[in-house]
Amino acid sequence: MKKHKTLIVLILTFVLLAGLLDGVASAKTVRLTVFYPSIGTIKNLQALREKGFIKIPQLEVVGVYHTKELTDYEEAIKYARASNLNWFSFHPVSAELSEQDIFHQNACTPEFVEIIKNSDGLIFFGGPDIPPSIFKEKTNLLTVIEDPYRHYFELSAIFHFLGGYQDPGFKPLLDSKPELPILGICLGAQSLNVGTGGTLIQDIWSEVYGLNQLEDIVALDAECWHNNPYKKLRPDLNISSYYFHRLNLLPGAFFVKVLGFSEKDHPRILSSHHQAIDQLGQGFKVVALSSDGKIIEAIQHTRYVNVLGIQFHPESYRLWDENLKIGLRPDDKPDSYWNILKNNPPSLKFHQKIWQWFTRMMEKSNHPGTH
Numbered sequence: 001m002k003k004h005k006t007l008i009v010l011i012l013t014f015v016l017l018a019g020l021l022d023g024v025a026s027a028k029t030v031r032l033t034v035f036y037p038s039i040g041t042i043k044n045l046q047a048l049r050e051k052g053f054i055k056i057p058q059l060e061v062v063g064v065y066h067t068k069e070l071t072d073y074e075e076a077i078k079y080a081r082a083s084n085l086n087w088f089s090f091h092p093v094s095a096e097l098s099e100q101d102i103f104h105q106n107a108c109t110p111e112f113v114e115i116i117k118n119s120d121g122l123i124f125f126g127g128p129d130i131p132p133s134i135f136k137e138k139t140n141l142l143t144v145i146e147d148p149y150r151h152y153f154e155l156s157a158i159f160h161f162l163g164g165y166q167d168p169g170f171k172p173l174l175d176s177k178p179e180l181p182i183l184g185i186c187l188g189a190q191s192l193n194v195g196t197g198g199t200l201i202q203d204i205w206s207e208v209y210g211l212n213q214l215e216d217i218v219a220l221d222a223e224c225w226h227n228n229p230y231k232k233l234r235p236d237l238n239i240s241s242y243y244f245h246r247l248n249l250l251p252g253a254f255f256v257k258v259l260g261f262s263e264k265d266h267p268r269i270l271s272s273h274h275q276a277i278d279q280l281g282q283g284f285k286v287v288a289l290s291s292d293g294k295i296i297e298a299i300q301h302t303r304y305v306n307v308l309g310i311q312f313h314p315e316s317y318r319l320w321d322e323n324l325k326i327g328l329r330p331d332d333k334p335d336s337y338w339n340i341l342k343n344n345p346p347s348l349k350f351h352q353k354i355w356q357w358f359t360r361m362m363e364k365s366n367h368p369g370t371h
Contacts, residue, residue: 029058030366033119035154035188037063037090039076041125046085047317053355056363059087064115066108066153067094070146093153099134102156103166112160116173121181121362122161124154124188126313129275132202135194140202142274151191158195162304165197165282174304181306181361186273189299189309196281201295204276208294223291227272230329240326242272242313244340246291247298253287254300254308259353266291267350269312270319270337276311284309306361314351 034041045061048054065073073090080088095107115122128146132139134155139145158164161182163172174180184192190200204226205211211220217229223245231241246266249255256263277296280286288298288310301307318324318337325334341348 028366029060030056030120030362031118032059032061032121032362033115034061034063034123034125036125036127036150037065037073037076038071039079042076042080042088043317044315047320048315048355051320053352054359056359061088063088063090065092066097066149067092068149097152097156099152102152103159103164106156108156109160112157112173116161116177120365121358124184124191126186126188130190130194130200135199137199142203142206154191155195158192162196162301162307163282164195178304179306180365181358183358184309185315186311186313189311190275190277192309193277193281193284193299196283198277198281199279201276201278203274204295226295227274228328234330237330238326238334240328242270243328244268245271248289248291248293250287255288259357261346261350265346267347268340268344270316271312273311314354319351
């Protein structure tokens with residue numbers, strides 16, 4: 001009888017201990033590393049968490065930047081403190097870096113090694129034009145270079161993570177964590193491409209459509225706009241610099257195969273860019289195009305399949321603010337971005353599924369071997 005009691009106690013102890021250990025495992029901190037931790041980036045992540053699109057209770061976000069970038073990150077640090085965002089921290093990097101050593105081992109290499117080692121996911125956000133000299137082209141008059149060091153830092157990080165045509169013998173850091181999810185948004189998608197040896201179209205309207213006057217661009221099908229020409233024509237009005245257009249999802253590619261959509265689905269997405277991916281970087285394939293098929297809207301890495309670049313903005317806090325009313329054209333009745341997504345299925349579901357996928361991949365990276 002005593003043996004039975006002892007056995008029962010041991011079993012109960014084991015079950016309790018297993019439950020506690022499982023609880024510890026499930027509560028393990030998931031770390032997301034983001035480049036360009038500006039106030040806008042923080043607001044976007046706040047909204048994604050508040051709306052439950054990034055649903056990870058034990059989430060820790062680390063914002064990485066180079067100290068020679070021109071963004072005032074002190075303002076972002078003050079904002080995070082004032083908002084009591086104890087889940088968000090900053091990591092400045094001051095190692096020397098120049099355009100000449102972006103695509104080689106350099107003084108930032110140890111930082112990049114640590115980022116991969118300590119991250120369960122990475123995001124590269126939107127921003128200004130990449131200096132064309134980096135991808136061996138002359139600079140178009142419509143290209144606007146604002147912050148070279150941001151590009152040096154982010155492009156060097158991408159090259160270290162993924163490798164590229166610039167040095168085919170370079171061993172990518174993602175070889176150690178091949179399932180790590182990396183998301184590039186707008187400029188971030190362009191950076192994924194350039195960082196791996198690809199090139200860019202420097203101005204869509206003039207180079208793809210042969211147009212140089214805003215009035216002629218307005219006369220185009222709005223599906224070809226990619227940013228809103230009315231913002232420049234009527235800056236006095238409450239008009240968005242963003243515009244919505246539809247996607248063509250390629251058959252058998254990421255959005256169909258992984259997220260479960262059909263190539264017959266044409267979700268509307270929020271867009272604001274005048275440049276686009278041209279020649280693909282090493283390891284990338286196209287997974288979505290614009291409605292007319294002329295602009296690459298999304299790319300996926302073929303070796304590291306959780307690396308995705310999207311030329312649109314599913315992260316913008318403006319998408320989830322039902323009270324934010326703004327016009328897209330001068331004669332529009334102002335409406336919310338949220339209503340536009342909701343009234344154009346499967347647009348809302350499409351945005352939600354992108355973040356569900358990214359969250360799931362971060363959790364999987366945090367708990368290797370789980371499904």
